[in-house]
Amino acid sequence: MTDQSTVTELVLQDVSVSFPIYHGGSRSLKKSLMFRGSGGHLATDASHRITVEALRNISMNIQAGDRVALIGSNGAGKTTLLRVMAGIYEPVSGTVTSRGRISPMFDIGLGIDQEISGYENIRLRGLILGLRPDEIEERMQDIIDFTELGDYLDIPVRTYSSGMMTRLTFAVATCFAPEILLMDEWIMAGDAGFISKAEHRIQRFVEKASIMVLASHSQAICRRFCNRGIWMETGQVRAIGPIDEILDQYAAHTGQ
Amino acid sequence: MPVTDNVELATMQKQPVVRGHNKSWGRAWLDIRTGLTLWPLWGRLGWNDILQRYRRSMLGPLWLTASMAIMVVSLGILYAELFKTPINDFLPFLCVGLLIWNLMSTFLMEGGTLFTGSESYIKQVRLPYTVYVFRSCWSKLIIFFHNFLIYFGVIWYFGIWPGATALLAVPGLAILLLNGALTSLTLGMISARFRDIPQLVNSVVQIVFFVTPIMWKPELLQHRTYIADANPFFHLVEIIRGPLLGSVPDPKHYLAAFIITLLNLVVAGMFFARFRSRISYWV
Numbered sequence: 001m002t003d004q005s006t007v008t009e010l011v012l013q014d015v016s017v018s019f020p021i022y023h024g025g026s027r028s029l030k031k032s033l034m035f036r037g038s039g040g041h042l043a044t045d046a047s048h049r050i051t052v053e054a055l056r057n058i059s060m061n062i063q064a065g066d067r068v069a070l071i072g073s074n075g076a077g078k079t080t081l082l083r084v085m086a087g088i089y090e091p092v093s094g095t096v097t098s099r100g101r102i103s104p105m106f107d108i109g110l111g112i113d114q115e116i117s118g119y120e121n122i123r124l125r126g127l128i129l130g131l132r133p134d135e136i137e138e139r140m141q142d143i144i145d146f147t148e149l150g151d152y153l154d155i156p157v158r159t160y161s162s163g164m165m166t167r168l169t170f171a172v173a174t175c176f177a178p179e180i181l182l183m184d185e186w187i188m189a190g191d192a193g194f195i196s197k198a199e200h201r202i203q204r205f206v207e208k209a210s211i212m213v214l215a216s217h218s219q220a221i222c223r224r225f226c227n228r229g230i231w232m233e234t235g236q237v238r239a240i241g242p243i244d245e246i247l248d249q250y251a252a253h254t255g256q
Numbered sequence: 257m258p259v260t261d262n263v264e265l266a267t268m269q270k271q272p273v274v275r276g277h278n279k280s281w282g283r284a285w286l287d288i289r290t291g292l293t294l295w296p297l298w299g300r301l302g303w304n305d306i307l308q309r310y311r312r313s314m315l316g317p318l319w320l321t322a323s324m325a326i327m328v329v330s331l332g333i334l335y336a337e338l339f340k341t342p343i344n345d346f347l348p349f350l351c352v353g354l355l356i357w358n359l360m361s362t363f364l365m366e367g368g369t370l371f372t373g374s375e376s377y378i379k380q381v382r383l384p385y386t387v388y389v390f391r392s393c394w395s396k397l398i399i400f401f402h403n404f405l406i407y408f409g410v411i412w413y414f415g416i417w418p419g420a421t422a423l424l425a426v427p428g429l430a431i432l433l434l435n436g437a438l439t440s441l442t443l444g445m446i447s448a449r450f451r452d453i454p455q456l457v458n459s460v461v462q463i464v465f466f467v468t469p470i471m472w473k474p475e476l477l478q479h480r481t482y483i484a485d486a487n488p489f490f491h492l493v494e495i496i497r498g499p500l501l502g503s504v505p506d507p508k509h510y511l512a513a514f515i516i517t518l519l520n521l522v523v524a525g526m527f528f529a530r531f532r533s534r535i536s537y538w539v
Contacts, residue, residue, distance in 0.1 A: 019537060020537070022449070083379070083536075086381075086382055087382040088378070088379065088380075088381075088382050088536050089536050089537065090533040090536075102382075104380070104381060104382065106380045106381070107376070107380040107381075110376060110377065110380045110381060111301075111377070113304055113308065115304075115307065115308055115311045116304060116307070123300070124300055124301075124304075127294075127296055127297040127300065128297065128377075128381060128383075132296075133296050
């Protein structure tokens with residue numbers, strides 16, 4: 001469980017991230033990229049390489065209790081920002097300060113090995129999530145109960161239906177108490193009977209988190225689970241504020 | 257600015273963790289340390305890498321051993337004949353040499369895909385980069401031990417008993433592994449940035465195989481021993497092969513291995529400290 005004595009926080013100061021395009025020396029590629037009109041800005045760095053400025057001077061202060069929704073069009077830098085928060089990309093300039101264990105939930109099926117059994121996959125997924133082997137064993141019964149897979153857990157997951165697979169990955173992903181939870185799109189899927197059960201579980205999971213940052217295109221999900229909104233545009237923060245305000249602004253903008 | 261950064265671990269951070277663009281040695285070192293503590297993860301991944309290849313086959317990883325054994329026996333007989341050397345002298349030499357070369361060459365040839373091959377992990381979850389290094393070393397070591405069964409067959413058949421000297425192969429193997437890890441780390445980073453490197457390395461490895469005394473005995477060089485002595489791979493092979501065949505390696509091999517390791521440490525260390533944070537941008 002979350003240690004209440006520790007206050008989690010996630011602070012970004014003047015964070016910029018740019019991706020060099022190494023094979024993009026030619027002008028034609030430069031042009032074609034510009035015409036695509038994607039979110040990031042193109043620039044050239046000191047050694048005349050083309051770089052995509054994915055994030056520019058992002059500053060934000062996320063405190064315990066904050067449920068932040070990142071909204072914006074495709075290519076606005078939401079995923080990159082989440083990856084910076086997760087520590088996957090270290091910013092080219094600026095600093096990220098975090099207090100608390102960060103749990104990125106970008107691909108909950110990462111590391112699933114088709115040839116090994118359900119149990120083994122649970123252990124593997126748990127390790128990738130940063131759980132210790134004993135922590136995984138502690139949660140094993142909860143996972144087994146939730147998946148309702150029973151004896152299937154003894155056989156290779158390649159024999160599973162996609163619904164069974166979803167139950168497995170979902171159960172492992174939500175088996176612990178996150179502190180700083182980062183999600184790129186809401187994790188949710190499954191057959192009809194499973195959805196209500198899953199919804200209950202994910203709600204509890206999200207509530208356990210001290211901080212949540214969620215990038216989503218679903219206004220309903222954002223409104224329901226978040227209390228703050230950050231509107232990203234071309235790698236910059238366009239607006240930060242209470243979720244309803246930001247969603248309304250965004251809707252008014254995109255509605256035009 | 258003191259930087260602590262192990263956000264990926266289960267431990268709770270009481271102190272704030274600051275991340276920014278910097279190239280410190282401290283964080284490279286931290287990556288190595290946290291990487292080591294994650295042994296349950298890379299141990300499992302490395303083992304799965306092997307199981308995946310041989311799942312549902314009857315011999316499993318022993319297929320490696322079988323094909324290696326066939327190669328040793330057929331090449332051993334052929335080359336003993338070609339070089340006109342007694343087979344009971346040449347075949348064990350070839351066998352041990354090939355076993356070591358097999359381990360060594362996979363470090364070089366698979367080093368290039370160390371990070372690019374783990375792109376999905378690197379982009380989705382933050383793990384110390386050394387986890388990928390340890391994973392690959394571990395699975396290569398497992399394969400080596402499978403192949404090593406042939407050695408026991410050969411010494412039994414030819415009635416060779418290296419005695420306690422054979423134990424010297426253990427530190428030799430440790431030195432080789434360390435160098436393999438460092439080289440694949442360096443190659444992995446360079447190859448993530450410059451995608452031509454793996455192709456280049458592959459073609460060089462082929463040449464190195466013929467230049468290094470594995471298929472031929474170094475004595476054949478007679479007074480031109482510099483050809484072997486200038487070859488770093490020869491020394492790394494010799495500190496394992498010698499003990500396994502019952503002879504204590506010449507001190508010059510240890511000295512050379514020491515210098516190679518030192519160089520490797522400096523190069524890999526500098527690369528890793530400087531470019532570690534760029535790996536996720538490159539893959």
